[in-house]
Amino acid sequence: MTGGSDEWWEGNAAVQVPAQVEYEKATSVEHALTLLTRYGPESRILAGGHSLIPMMKLRLAQPEMLIDINGLTELCYITLAGNQLRIGALTRHAQLLDSAVVGQYFAILHDAERVIADPIVRNWGTVGGSLCQADPSEDLSAAFAALKGTMVIQGPGGAREVAAREFHTGPYQTVVRPAEILIEVRLPIRAGGGSSYRKVARRAGDWPVGAVGAAVWLERDVVADVGIGLTALGARNFAAAEAEDYLRGRPATADNLDRAGQIAAENCRPVADQRGPADYKRHLARVLTARVLSEALSRAGG
Amino acid sequence: MIGVREKYEGNGAYGPLTRKEDARFIRGRGTYVDDIKLPGMLHAAILRSPLAHARIVSVDASAARAHPRVEAVITGADLAERGLAWMPTLSADVQAVLATDKVRFQGQEIAFVVAHDSYAARDAIELIAVEYDPLPPVSDATTALDAAAPLVRDDVPGKLDNRVFDWTAGDKAATDEVFAGADVVVGCDMVYPRSHPAPLETCGIIADFDAVRGKLTLWSTSQAPHAHRTIYATLTGLPEHKIRIVSPDLGGGFGNKVPIYPGYLCAIVASMATGKPVKWMEDRSENLMSGSFARDYHMHGEIAASAAGKILGLRASVLADHGAFNATAQPTKFPAGFFHIFTGSYDLRAAFCEVTGVYTNKAPGGVAYSCSFRVTEAVYLVERLVDVLARRLGVDPAELRMRNLLRPEQFPYTCPTGWQYDSGDYPRALRLAMDMAGYAELRREQADRRARGDYMGIGLSFFTEGVGAGPRSHMDILGLAMADGADLRVHPTGKAVLAISVQTQGQGHETTFAQLVAGELGLSPDEVEVVHGDTDQTPFGLGTYGSRSTPVSGAAAVMAARKVRDRARIVAAAMLEVAPDDLEWAEGTWRVRGDPEKALGIGEIAMAAHSSIELPAGVEGHLDASAVYNPPNLTFPFGAYICVTDVDPDTGEVAVRRFVAVDDCGVRINPMIVEGQVHRGLADGIGMALMQAIVFDEAGNCLGGSFMDYLLPTAKECPSYELGATVTPSPHHPVGAKGVGESATVGSPPAVVNSVVDALAPLGVVHADMPLTPASVWRAIQGRPLRPDLAVE
Amino acid sequence: MKLTVTVNGTDHTREVEPRLLLIHFLRDGLGLTGSHWGCDTSNCGACVVWLDETPVKSCTVLAAMADGHRVRTVEGLADGGRLDPVQEGFTQCHGLQCGFCTPGMMLTARWLLDHNPSPSEAEVREAISGQICRCTGYENIVRSVLWASRNGG
Numbered sequence A: 001m002t003g004g005s006d007e008w009w010e011g012n013a014a015v016q017v018p019a020q021v022e023y024e025k026a027t028s029v030e031h032a033l034t035l036l037t038r039y040g041p042e043s044r045i046l047a048g049g050h051s052l053i054p055m056m057k058l059r060l061a062q063p064e065m066l067i068d069i070n071g072l073t074e075l076c077y078i079t080l081a082g083n084q085l086r087i088g089a090l091t092r093h094a095q096l097l098d099s100a101v102v103g104q105y106f107a108i109l110h111d112a113e114r115v116i117a118d119p120i121v122r123n124w125g126t127v128g129g130s131l132c133q134a135d136p137s138e139d140l141s142a143a144f145a146a147l148k149g150t151m152v153i154q155g156p157g158g159a160r161e162v163a164a165r166e167f168h169t170g171p172y173q174t175v176v177r178p179a180e181i182l183i184e185v186r187l188p189i190r191a192g193g194g195s196s197y198r199k200v201a202r203r204a205g206d207w208p209v210g211a212v213g214a215a216v217w218l219e220r221d222v223v224a225d226v227g228i229g230l231t232a233l234g235a236r237n238f239a240a241a242e243a244e245d246y247l248r249g250r251p252a253t254a255d256n257l258d259r260a261g262q263i264a265a266e267n268c269r270p271v272a273d274q275r276g277p278a279d280y281k282r283h284l285a286r287v288l289t290a291r292v293l294s295e296a297l298s299r300a301g302g
Numbered sequence B: 001m002i003g004v005r006e007k008y009e010g011n012g013a014y015g016p017l018t019r020k021e022d023a024r025f026i027r028g029r030g031t032y033v034d035d036i037k038l039p040g041m042l043h044a045a046i047l048r049s050p051l052a053h054a055r056i057v058s059v060d061a062s063a064a065r066a067h068p069r070v071e072a073v074i075t076g077a078d079l080a081e082r083g084l085a086w087m088p089t090l091s092a093d094v095q096a097v098l099a100t101d102k103v104r105f106q107g108q109e110i111a112f113v114v115a116h117d118s119y120a121a122r123d124a125i126e127l128i129a130v131e132y133d134p135l136p137p138v139s140d141a142t143t144a145l146d147a148a149a150p151l152v153r154d155d156v157p158g159k160l161d162n163r164v165f166d167w168t169a170g171d172k173a174a175t176d177e178v179f180a181g182a183d184v185v186v187g188c189d190m191v192y193p194r195s196h197p198a199p200l201e202t203c204g205i206i207a208d209f210d211a212v213r214g215k216l217t218l219w220s221t222s223q224a225p226h227a228h229r230t231i232y233a234t235l236t237g238l239p240e241h242k243i244r245i246v247s248p249d250l251g252g253g254f255g256n257k258v259p260i261y262p263g264y265l266c267a268i269v270a271s272m273a274t275g276k277p278v279k280w281m282e283d284r285s286e287n288l289m290s291g292s293f294a295r296d297y298h299m300h301g302e303i304a305a306s307a308a309g310k311i312l313g314l315r316a317s318v319l320a321d322h323g324a325f326n327a328t329a330q331p332t333k334f335p336a337g338f339f340h341i342f343t344g345s346y347d348l349r350a351a352f353c354e355v356t357g358v359y360t361n362k363a364p365g366g367v368a369y370s371c372s373f374r375v376t377e378a379v380y381l382v383e384r385l386v387d388v389l390a391r392r393l394g395v396d397p398a399e400l401r402m403r404n405l406l407r408p409e410q411f412p413y414t415c416p417t418g419w420q421y422d423s424g425d426y427p428r429a430l431r432l433a434m435d436m437a438g439y440a441e442l443r444r445e446q447a448d449r450r451a452r453g454d455y456m457g458i459g460l461s462f463f464t465e466g467v468g469a470g471p472r473s474h475m476d477i478l479g480l481a482m483a484d485g486a487d488l489r490v491h492p493t494g495k496a497v498l499a500i501s502v503q504t505q506g507q508g509h510e511t512t513f514a515q516l517v518a519g520e521l522g523l524s525p526d527e528v529e530v531v532h533g534d535t536d537q538t539p540f541g542l543g544t545y546g547s548r549s550t551p552v553s554g555a556a557a558v559m560a561a562r563k564v565r566d567r568a569r570i571v572a573a574a575m576l577e578v579a580p581d582d583l584e585w586a587e588g589t590w591r592v593r594g595d596p597e598k599a600l601g602i603g604e605i606a607m608a609a610h611s612s613i614e615l616p617a618g619v620e621g622h623l624d625a626s627a628v629y630n631p632p633n634l635t636f637p638f639g640a641y642i643c644v645t646d647v648d649p650d651t652g653e654v655a656v657r658r659f660v661a662v663d664d665c666g667v668r669i670n671p672m673i674v675e676g677q678v679h680r681g682l683a684d685g686i687g688m689a690l691m692q693a694i695v696f697d698e699a700g701n702c703l704g705g706s707f708m709d710y711l712l713p714t715a716k717e718c719p720s721y722e723l724g725a726t727v728t729p730s731p732h733h734p735v736g737a738k739g740v741g742e743s744a745t746v747g748s749p750p751a752v753v754n755s756v757v758d759a760l761a762p763l764g765v766v767h768a769d770m771p772l773t774p775a776s777v778w779r780a781i782q783g784r785p786l787r788p789d790l791a792v793e
Numbered sequence C: 001m002k003l004t005v006t007v008n009g010t011d012h013t014r015e016v017e018p019r020l021l022l023i024h025f026l027r028d029g030l031g032l033t034g035s036h037w038g039c040d041t042s043n044c045g046a047c048v049v050w051l052d053e054t055p056v057k058s059c060t061v062l063a064a065m066a067d068g069h070r071v072r073t074v075e076g077l078a079d080g081g082r083l084d085p086v087q088e089g090f091t092q093c094h095g096l097q098c099g100f101c102t103p104g105m106m107l108t109a110r111w112l113l114d115h116n117p118s119p120s121e122a123e124v125r126e127a128i129s130g131q132i133c134r135c136t137g138y139e140n141i142v143r144s145v146l147w148a149s150r151n152g153g
């Protein structure tokens, strides 16, 4: 759904049912890839459909062929593999929220999932769909940017890995090619880490006015590494790289966190919409960055 | 619930009875308009304008007509041929049914497509080609009267500006004099933003014209089926007795289902043209963008007081944005509704208000949304001003209100603008609310928190409404006086069927009205069936809105029941071989005075009334009766609300922590239902205050066209409400009841806003406009408030 | 395309357009009008039904996606003639007014109580936070669910 822009109506006739479309159920990842290749760029993967179907209802999206991957239970998992947490692309938001292992290592994901959409939407929307939709307001994109995850993309010729921060190429655009599927997200588990996510919304279930996620790794009282992700705040690659650079190697003092917030705010380019004017969003970038850093630190616990 | 015990205790039929209507709804067996499927029924969709203001150069529907599933396409030109391109509004203006000359707001109706299924109808609207010649729009009401403003209504001969009306109430000279002599005068500019009632079920209709019988049947989401029937008859030329309107179960209304929308008329024309039933249901975007909006008042208010904190006078000047057509629903004499009840609950010397209505390139409508005909805006104005005054005087806002509230002995009270308040004990209600809230303790907590840098707010409001329109001598809509009928039939076995003119949208009429009749006749509510929403089966009346069902139609039902009871007395006297005067009505029976053994209930009497028993001359048998109720006055419910909020000044987030609401709506027939009405209104208030607003940009684009942008509160923004009650019966209503359907919607927004402004007082904030979204709260703190009516810069 | 959906325990096979939304399949195709439609943007929850074991917004799911799956609607909430405790609760606590949101609310409540038999007030509010009610201010819906939790789950 078009969370970033609330002017979707402009110039569009309100047509609240999808246009004609073909439909096929994929029976395996290979089958899905075959179908994608066969039907070409006008075909679309249908995961939870909670972004795609609303866009089709408004006829902002008019694919000719839908390839339903909901039957691919093999893409629906959360597993520990060595020092990595692996999340299948078809994992539903609700499953991420319910997962104890996710909560244990990545509190940021539980923080985020608690405020993504609403419980019913979370039952059906998927992690992969969220990332591939690439809406600038999508919460998980920033969370994974903060965690410096890796996306695994499968194509006819095999799988490739892309860093979370290289996954999005712009609003509603990713590096996933027409005949490819995102199949997995990998998150590195590192000792000494803590993370947190905070979103300001006008109401429960609304898209963020702005949100920030952070992950910090401490060595003694010094920030050994840090990831900061910004949602809906006009940050390049959903990340506050300048603020991270500032903080890395510095002691985790309140002043330094505030300064990091300030730097994050200075380096993002939020746009005004009905959720708020640009100056307010920039201010949020600052306040929320400092807050999530502080909470992430309190969770880091060595 | 805390409060005074119910007054009419003896009446066993009143009380928190579970609802009769629930049985079908909990099983998914309600029948809403969209649930109805008639044989051969066609489905319609409307093409709407993407532009706010443009001349229509051409409309080409040929491709849509050629669509294999399309049966007909109706354009403005087609309607013009039948003289139906324009229709009257409820305010005696006219409104385009399908645009012919130009479009005047985004979302305006252009063409009506009728197809064999709803998907095909929607496909086909995309095939219609419209050529527009764009015109500059006016979407900012504050510029609508500028000389350079684009003219919205060039269809009205001689119209040279965008003025709809100028209207005043009160005594200007007396008010100016009071202000000149006052120690303190404070003022405030405030906007009551445009909102929308947004019932969960959108509006819709099925038109079914039977050419053979010459009869038009309409299944319609209508809060006022009888008034609609009369209007359709006038419009279409069909005789009124050949029009039947069925308003089945409605998924809420709140005012949205009072007007007649262009789609309804198109469906009728389409059914007459195709000879088949035609269904048209709004999408949500159509509902929000073109259906009846509410509020949109730009207000400047001033309040005058003595240094000791005695309120002396009030002044208000208002700019009312009526959109492209003046389609507000209110009694004809009152272009600003009952706004001039803005003196509120206070004893003051003089008041004066002036209201100017303007046309803009925004959707038409107005008033609608549980507002008691603009009492909402009035209460907001005075309650904000009282808080601003309290701040200036350094007096606690509760204390200032207590000092100035009308005293019980002043009732009936005539306010400076002429309303006669029927009854009230205001200080009692405010004291109860303060006790329930633990007001003194809350203020102590607030002081502690402030010392720690936490921002907690305590907001009060005290409201008086005038509801139950209304006396026929001065209240009508399009010439139809606002009186309502009731028909009561009593079957031989004593079971009763009550037919009423008003229409439930969830208020529980089937239960409450059964209780009313049962209470009068000594029956159990189970023995009374309530029929409503079908003009062929019910007596004439103006419908349900403005909290008028219980005050007007409820009174009619009681009057009919009392006629039945009087007739029953004569029959019972004949049965017991005594004179009617020897009988007394006690414990639901007519019994012989001094001989309680000799008593007859309605069941026995009804059987006799249908039998061959010899009756006195002039009594024809049966017990059936009808009544029409012409209310002598409005009823004036009131209440005291306290809202506690916590505000994060860094992010601007507001959380409503507590909401205490004490309502006095006179006698409560079903207190459970009354409380449900109050709950709803409190959620409305939280929604209005924090998130609900229909905003436009400079190009006239409506930015509130979906539930993604027009936000309604969820269970998480609403606290668990704390309700209290006092009971001051209405002296003129037959059972002492007053209306309550809109009380909380009217009373709660100022309590929330006052609370948030109170929280931010240490930061110097004196006023902030709704909706108090995080961004607008933060900007208010920065001293650079956002405009609530225009797109964020 | 041809699809088979098991609705409230009964198999229904129909020829449909792939674009058909599940809510319209249920309402117009099968005549199960208990589930409602209230918005264009997946916000209101009037359309909530169960798809297999989870509540979903049936306006945001294609009927095709339910092919080979089970759907439970309000019409399948009562066990024969016996009302579900949630249905009883909504009646006892005045949990509905116009009734339009009620089927969706009850289906979510049923799911919540199946997974959390004794929810707190806050948990109930969270569970129904993707669904709009314009009539009750939510108070009595929350009470209804808590009533059901105390009276037979």
Ligand SMILES: Cc1cc2nc3c(=O)[nH]c(=O)nc-3n(C[C@H](O)[C@H](O)[C@H](O)COP(=O)(O)OP(=O)(O)OC[C@H]3O[C@@H](n4cnc5c(N)ncnc54)[C@H](O)[C@@H]3O)c2cc1C
Pocket: A001, A003, A044, A045, A046, A047, A048, A049, A050, A051, A052, A053, A054, A089, A090, A115, A116, A117, A118, A121, A124, A125, A126, A127, A128, A129, A130, A131, A132, A133, A137, A138, A139, A140, A176, A180, A181, A182, A183, A205, A206, A207, A208, C041, C042, C043
């Ligand atoms: C009312 C509502 C509120 C919401 N609020 C929020 C919010 O606050 N925050 C938030 O982050 N999100 C929000 N969302 C979005 C929600 O998280 C969606 O579920 C998510 O964006 C998309 O997931 P999906 O599985 O439904 O994707 P789909 O709609 O199925 O797909 C989205 C896009 O991704 C493509 N795609 C999907 N999976 C793959 C894959 N594996 N490989 C390649 N391409 C793929 C599709 O082709 C499509 O183009 C909201 C949604 C709704 C309906």
Ligand code: FES
Pocket: C036, C037, C038, C039, C040, C041, C042, C043, C044, C045, C046, C047, C048, C057, C058, C059, C060
């Ligand atoms: S109809 Fe509103 S969420 Fe489905």
Ligand code: FES
Pocket: B200, B251, B252, B506, C095, C096, C097, C098, C099, C100, C101, C102, C132, C133, C134, C135, C136
């Ligand atoms: S009862 Fe009417 S919307 Fe909930």
